[in-house]
Amino acid sequence: MTAENGMVNTVLGPVPAGELGVVSVHEALLSVLPGAEYAFDIRLDRAEVFETLAAKLTDYRAHGGGTIVDSTGMCHGRDLPLYEALSRSTGVHIVASTGMGPQEMLGGYFLTPQTNPPTPWPAEKFADLFAREVTEGMVVPRAERRGAAGLVATAASRAGRTATDESLLRGAARAALGTGAALSVRYGSDAVGDLEIVLDERLPAGRVVVGGLDRRDAVAAGAHREIARRGAYVALDHVGAADDDHVTDGERVALVAELTGAGHGDRVLLSVSATGKSVGERGNHRPFSYLLSAFIPLLAGQGTDGADIRRILVDNPRELLPAR
């Protein structure tokens, strides 16, 4: 089966990969820092949230975008009925994700369970929790399951991978391996080391996208080259970021050129890591369309040809996302 014919799980059901169009693999629609839903001074107006997100998705589509992957996992604001209605009304395909991480984002159920002693969850339990979101559908907490997750997403801690982060990485890798879904890893402090953990679970590197590789520490370490060399996808996923943590768009263009020039053009993915609506934390309010309206012209202007651009925006995600 070629990737073009493979099916991708969107919130409205499986869609042939060939229909995805331009895909942004690391974005957030409704992003809620866990706990913020109970804050006394935060009130979410559901209609207003819908209007905000619909406008951003429509804008993305108007700039040529086809698919948004909400890669925030199962407990950072994911709202499936909202995403279904958004996809229906805007025509943008929405892929939602299972998974969670890093450790700080986890509820006590996973970290200090009501057992004696309170041993944190092992990889196997995370694997089962995530895999069932692919095979049985994603959960609306304590209510129902909806459509299948299209991606397993996890992350390690910026201060360094904890024991529970490692359980998350291994559990997410097992869920990806068992269900055929792709795996997204936002690295903590050691991108190659985090990738090695999931490869140790025998997940083929071609099923993995490593995010955050346009962070300055990753670039300094040459992680983008090593990740691509191992065969995993390199997500330069903070397009537009201009801060102390991340390289500039100019440097990002150079990274794309370097990887393409080294024969890794089939391993590059681009995304903005925007938060369509952010609750309880600062968020990234750059439009999803920034990738297409600002960055791609910059990339083209610096000499990356149309075929390479199309490969990065359309072909690479079309290879990654279908369940294998």
Place this chain on the structure above:
Amino acid sequence: MSKVNTVLGPVAAEELGIVAVHEHIGYGMPGSELDTRWWKTPEERYAETVPKLRAFHRHGGGTFVDATGICNGRDVDYYRSLSAKTGVHIVACTGFVGGDTALPFFARASVEYLTAQFTHEIAVGIGSSGARAGVIKVGVSRGGRMTALDKKIYRAAARAAVTAGVPVLTHLAIDAEPAVAIFNEEGLPLDRVLFGHADDGVNHDKTRHGWIAAQGGRVGFDTFGYETELADPPFWARPRKDRLNHLLSFMSDYPGKALVSADANCSPLGWPGVRGHTVNYIFEQLIPDLAEAGLSATAIRRLLADDPADFLTIRN
């Protein structure tokens, strides 16, 4: 007028009747809502819960204090419907069972923000329900020592308790010295604090009951019914007679300092619960046991009605 916040509005303390001071309609660790193994339909939840509250009411129970923290499945609209339909006063809490049940938004928050959260839920209401919290829950994380986050929550609770006048319930009374220091620093009288779970099988011999009472604190013998006599007791169970004797000896040393409850779940949210254990242990086992041990009806009434009413009454 002496009054107490219930989920259906303030009531006079004189109306509370027999109080179960530390209970749960349903408790689950944050994250358990994602695991379908614990899910039950709303029909099942009501079917498990309503008969227990109706029995509580029939036995003469007046008030059920729910100590389920903000992130542990607290559901005030649900409590309002249960209270309205069963006639049991339900007091909801603000606060957290322990730092390890506070989700990242609150774990990252300042003492000032947490104080504002608790105060708002007491003075204005919880979410959009309009129901005001009547107690503040705090606690010690798993591991036996207060963490930095636990201490931040205790300090915010102390400030909110001073301002808004409601009392504080603690989950666990181990490592009480830093807690007492924080309450003293913030000017909260210790009779406004119930140091809970001082009686369970894991912690009773690590808890300085006498010291807490000597500082002025109240001590919760509030896990009554989690006993080794059960068919499938939990790890914190304790022989019935040991707990009862412990309570009686404490009451004789420190009159007026003990409060009792069962810490039962009507319908647990994120764990199996303990079969055969309900809030009604208070009526079906504890009160007969106390009477048999020689406590007068007046003494029992003081323990289960007068002292908890005094504790719950808003003071500001």
